[in-house]
Amino acid sequence: MQRSSLVSTVSFMVFFLSLSIAATAQQPEQPPLRQLDIFVSGTDGYHTFRIPSLIVTQKGTLLAFCEGRKGSRSDTGDIDIVLKRSFDGGGLWQPMQMVWDDGDNVCGNPCPVIDGKTGDILLLLTHNLGHDHEREIMDGTSEGSRTVWIMKSMDDGATWTEPVEITETTKKPDWTWYATGPGVGIQMRTGRLVIPCDYATAVTKEYGSHVIVSDDGGMTWKLGGTVFPKCNECQAAELMKGDLLLNMRSYHGRHRRAIARSSDGGMTWTEAVLDDTLVEPVCQASLIRYSGFGIGERSRILFSNPADEKRVRMTVRLSYDECGTWPVAKLLHEGPSAYSCLAALPYGRIGCLYERGDEQAYERITFSSFTLEWLTGGKDK
Secondary structure: OOHHHHHHHHHHHHHHHHHHHHHHHHOOOOOOEEEEEEEEOOOOOOOEEEEEEEEEOOOOOEEEEEEEEOOOOOOOOOEEEEEEEEOOOOOOOOOOEEEEOOOOOEEEEEEEEEOOOOOOEEEEEEEEOOOOOHHHHHHOOOOOOOEEEEEEEOOOOOOOOOOEEOHHHHOOOOEEEEEEOOOOOEEOOOOOEEEEEEEEEOOOOOEEEEEEEEOOOOOOOEEEEEEOOOEEEEEEEEOOOOOEEEEEEEOOOOOEEEEEEEOOOOOOOOOOEEEEEEEOOOOOOEEEEEEOOOOOOOOEEEEEEEOOOOOEEEEEEEEOOOOOOOOEEEEEEEEEEEEEEEEEOHHHOEEEEEEEOOOOOOOEEEEEEEOHHHHOOOOOO
């Protein structure tokens, strides 16, 4: 080897070794499990905070969204979308920001996704008049209906564009009820953005699950396929072979999550089947891929929900075989708990933003962070 090449190679190795040492030195000392209340009902001018959503930007900023419900715990009335940000992995949180306030109306169901090409955060939402109730909307007797909207941030959530309506291309004319997420969307390795949603029609008065997709970074959106009936709020994950899996709230009467798969990017879905391991109280849940797409990485998919027939026992599960089995389960909170949202945090930690309380599940929204080692009892690091 020529001397110049040897010097270049050594310099290259030293450079990356120094980066590795620096990165290790910067990792904050944290306990295996940490829980911190982020939104507390009865504070900041809101009666109740509900519907948590958690996502991590390309710069490592944590964005915690939820609904701020002004006058009551009800799903209708004056409801705003609010946000808190953390720049240190969830140890400290900035003051609450207003994302969308439309007077006495409902701005709800936050479902963010990050475009990996630009780093932009796209936030999908739904809206309805504050005096319209869900049953009226489903029956087609309400004054208005549910509409679909998008907002965008290009500065890590510091500021947001005005909401833009996309109902025309994402909702069928005979659909009445509609909800984005709640939780998060994903970007497939093809670049397609996928937002999990649900709907209902006035004729059937039954819920179904569906997705909306974008192939141009969120500039335009179109409807994907549906899973119907007896399915509702859902989350999606891309599997190693490129298929999509949809994990859904189920009304099949067995207190089990419903599962469907797509081999064409979400445009069509298999019929729903029930996962006997995933016990649920008929409630929203979270599903994310933690690892597997990197070279040599082990496939790990995480799931969280109240693992009971009642809204209690918030539990995080781990699958190594693409959601075929769930050999790992760890309890986060024994008591009342409901909606949740998982995220892969900086330095390899896992985050879960979830509703919990002592007497009922909607007293506060808590941010929990923990290590893979804690989750698996030391069997996986």
